[in-house]
Amino acid sequence: KVAGEYYHLVYNNIFDIRACSLRLTNVYGPRQLIKHDRQGFIGWFIRLALENDEIQVYGDGSQLRDFVYVDDAAEAFLEAGASDTCNGNVYNVGGIEPISLRDLVKLLLEIAHAGTVRYVTWPEDKRAIDIGNFYADSTKFKNAVGWTAKTTLRDGFLSTLEFYRKNLRHYVDATHANES
Incomplete structure (x- = not known):
């Protein structure tokens, strides 16, 4: 990821090709992918x-952790692309506020009206790569273009759950996986 980011910035500096990194x-x-948990846990949850x-x-x-609803992320890309200020810079883009995984799961289960939670001991292989607390500070990006995440986790979950309730088989059934 960092190498790709640097290549873009090098091309920005040397060849004057507009680029920024979010x-x-x-x-x-x-x-989003919800078929398995290998590309992030939120879709799996x-x-x-x-x-x-x-x-x-x-x-x-x-x-x-913090979480950014896809519409807010898309808006961030549009703002960055339209901004001369962003050209040649790197920005963190995060959600409204950090939340513990405990509270995140509690909220998700409350909104879904389904599911349960169980707290388990860390497997050694997972513990070795855990990043601990991590959430973005989007202040620099806000100062550059005025962007802030607008979608609350509650509203984002409501919208996401509604979508998957209508389309779940296309995202989890192997016979339909290539249709999405």
């Missing part, structure tokens, strides 16, 4: 809740 945290929303299944959280769930 470092997004935990983008979620309709059409959404699927488990929809299927009234158990969500396993490692440790006590106190680790903090």
